Amino acid sequence: xxxxxxxxxxxLAAIGLLGAFVYGLSSGxxxxxxxxxxxxxxxxxxxxxxxxxxxxxxxxxxxxxxxMSLSAALIGGTVVAFRDADVESVAELGSTPSVMPLAQRPxxxxxxxxxxxxxxxxxxxxxxxxxxxFWIIGLAILAVVAVEWALTAWADRSTGDAATNRALRDRVGxxxxxxxxxxxxxxxxxxxxxxxxxxATGSAAVIIAGVISLVVLAxxxxxxxxxxxxRRTLGGIVGITAAVxxxxxxxxxxxxxxHGHHSEDDHGESHEEAKVEGE
Amino acid sequence: MTDxxxxxxxxxxxxxxxxxxxxxxGTAIFTAMWVMYFGGLFGTYVSTRNSYNSLQAxxxxxxxxxxxxxxxxxxxxxxxxxxMTWTLLMSVITMQWAVYSFKRSDRKHGLIALATQAxxxxxxxxxxxxxxxxxxxxxxxxxxxxxxxxxYTITASHVAMIIVAMCLLAFAAFRALASSDTKDHVDxxxxxxxxxxxxxxxxFVIWILIFITK
Numbered sequence: 001x002x003x004x005x006x007x008x009x010x011x012l013a014a015i016g017l018l019g020a021f022v023y024g025l026s027s028g029x030x031x032x033x034x035x036x037x038x039x040x041x042x043x044x045x046x047x048x049x050x051x052x053x054x055x056x057x058x059x060x061x062x063x064x065x066x067x068m069s070l071s072a073a074l075i076g077g078t079v080v081a082f083r084d085a086d087v088e089s090v091a092e093l094g095s096t097p098s099v100m101p102l103a104q105r106p107x108x109x110x111x112x113x114x115x116x117x118x119x120x121x122x123x124x125x126x127x128x129x130x131x132x133x134f135w136i137i138g139l140a141i142l143a144v145v146a147v148e149w150a151l152t153a154w155a156d157r158s159t160g161d162a163a164t165n166r167a168l169r170d171r172v173g174x175x176x177x178x179x180x181x182x183x184x185x186x187x188x189x190x191x192x193x194x195x196x197x198x199x200a201t202g203s204a205a206v207i208i209a210g211v212i213s214l215v216v217l218a219x220x221x222x223x224x225x226x227x228x229x230x231r232r233t234l235g236g237i238v239g240i241t242a243a244v245x246x247x248x249x250x251x252x253x254x255x256x257x258x259h260g261h262h263s264e265d266d267h268g269e270s271h272e273e274a275k276v277e278g279e
Numbered sequence: 280m281t282d283x284x285x286x287x288x289x290x291x292x293x294x295x296x297x298x299x300x301x302x303x304x305g306t307a308i309f310t311a312m313w314v315m316y317f318g319g320l321f322g323t324y325v326s327t328r329n330s331y332n333s334l335q336a337x338x339x340x341x342x343x344x345x346x347x348x349x350x351x352x353x354x355x356x357x358x359x360x361x362x363m364t365w366t367l368l369m370s371v372i373t374m375q376w377a378v379y380s381f382k383r384s385d386r387k388h389g390l391i392a393l394a395t396q397a398x399x400x401x402x403x404x405x406x407x408x409x410x411x412x413x414x415x416x417x418x419x420x421x422x423x424x425x426x427x428x429x430x431y432t433i434t435a436s437h438v439a440m441i442i443v444a445m446c447l448l449a450f451a452a453f454r455a456l457a458s459s460d461t462k463d464h465v466d467x468x469x470x471x472x473x474x475x476x477x478x479x480x481x482x483f484v485i486w487i488l489i490f491i492t493k
Contacts (some may be wrong), residue, residue: 005304051325052487052492058326059322059325059326059328059329060322060323060325060326061322062322063318063321063322063325064318064319064322066318067314067315067317067318067319067321067322068315068318070314070318071311071312071314071315071318072311074307074310074311074314074477075304075307075308075311077307078303078304078306078307078473079304079307081303082300082303082304083300084304085299085300085301085303085304086299086300159293160293
C-alpha cells in the first residue's frame with residue numbers, strides 16, 4: 001500500500017512536525033511553573049495555530065522544522081501518488097491504459113553538463129574580473145559543449161543500444177572533431193614554439209629550431225619507412241612530442257627571456273643607461 | 280533524424296520505452312527545495328523580527344526612543360498583496376483547466392489556459408514591482424532594522440519562483456504545440472501545476488507573515 005519512498009519521506013515529515021512542536025514548547029519561556037509549557041495555554045495555542053496566536057518559542061527553529069515537514073510531506077505525497085515513479089501510473093493518468101507514453105531510454109552518464117558548468121564558471125569569473133582571456137575561454141568552452149552535447153543527445157536517441165549510439169556519434173562527430181582538433185593542436189604547437197623562440201633569442205633559438213625540425217623530420221621518416229609500427233604507436237609519439245613542445249612553450253612563456261626585456265619601459269631604461277655611459 | 284538513423288542502424292533496439300513518472304517526482308523534489316528555502320527565509324524573518332521587537336521593548340521600558348520593525352517612513356499597504364493573493368488563487372483554477380484540457384487532448388483549450396496562466400503570473404510580477412515602488416523601503420536603512428533587506432529578499436525570491444513557474448508553463452505549451460496529442464504530455468503540465476501550486480501556497484504565507492502580521 002505504502003511505497004518505500006513514501007515510508008522514507010512520510011517518516012521525515014512526521015519527525016519534522018513532531019520536532020517543530022517539541023522545539024516550540026522547549027524553546028519557550030522555561031522559567032516558573034510553566035516549565036516545558038505543557039500547562040501553558042499560550043504555548044499550546046501558539047503551536048496549534050502555528051504562531052498566529054500565542055507563543056511558539058524560538059521562531060527560527062520552529063518554522064524551519066515545520067517547513068522541513070511540509071517539504072517531506074510534499075515529496076512523500078507525490079511518491080505515493082505516483083507509486084514511486086512506476087510506469088503503470090502513467091497509464092492510469094491517460095484514458096488509454098494499454099498505450100503508454102514513450103520516453104527515451106536511460107543513457108550513459110555524460111560529462112557535458114559538468115563541462116558546461118566549468119564554462120559558465122570561467123565566463124562569470126572573466127566578466128567579474130573584467131579579464132578578456134577568461135570570458136573568451138568560457139564562451140569557447142560553452143560553444144564546444146553546445147555542439148558536442150547536442151550531438152551526444154541526438155545519438156542517444158537514435159537506438160536503444162548504447163554501443164550503436166556511441167558508434168553513430170563517433171562517425172558523425174569525427175567529420176568535424178578531427179579537423180578542428182588538428183587545427184587547434186597545430187595552433188597550440190606553433191604558439192608554443194614562438195614562445196620558446198622569444199625566450200631563447202639569438203643563436204640558441206636557431207639551435208632549438210634545428211632540434212625541433214630534426215624531431216619532426218625523424219617522426220616523418222619513421223612514419224614513411226616503418227609503416228608497420230602501427231597508428232597507435234605513431235599517434236603516441238606525435239602526442240608526446242606535441243605535449244613536450246607545448247609544455248616547454250608554457251614554461252618559457254612563464255619565465256624571463258634569456259637576454260634582456262622587450263618592453264617599452266625596459267627600452268627606455270637602457271637608452272638612458274647608454275646615454276649616461278656615453279657621457 | 281531519429282527515424283532515419285533507426286532505419287540505417289538495423290537490428291538495434293528501439294530508442295524509446297514506456298515513460299516513467301520521474302518528471303513528477305523530480306518536480307516535487309524541486310518544489311520541496313523551494314519550500315525549504317522559503318522556510319529558512321521565513322524563520323530568519325520571524326526570528327529577526329522578534330529579536331528586534333524585544334530589544335525595542337526593552338529600550339522603551341528604559342525610557343529610550345524605540346523604533347518600529349518596519350520603518351515609519353515605509354508604506355505597507357494591504358491592497359496590492361491581497362489582489363496578488365486573489366490573482367494567484369484564481370490561477371489555481373486555470374492551472375487545473377490546463378491539466379484537464381491536456382488530459383482530454385484539447386490542445387486549443389490547453390493553450391488558452393496556459394496563456395491565461397502566464398497572464399496571471401505577469402500580472403503578479405507587475406503588482407510586486409508596483410508594491411516595491413509603493414513601499415518606499417530603503418535597503419540600507421540606518422535604524423538597525425533588517426526588515427527592508429529581508430522583505431526584498433523574500434519578495435524577490437518569490438518573483439524568481441514565478442519566473443521559473445512561467446518557464447515551466449512555456450515548456451508545457453511548447454510540448455503541446457509540437458505534439459500530435461497533448462494527452463502524451465499530461466505529466467509535463469501536471470508537473471508545472473505542482474510547482475505552480477507550491478508557489479501560490481508560499482505567497483499565501485508571505486501575505487500573512489509580512490503584510491498582515493508585519
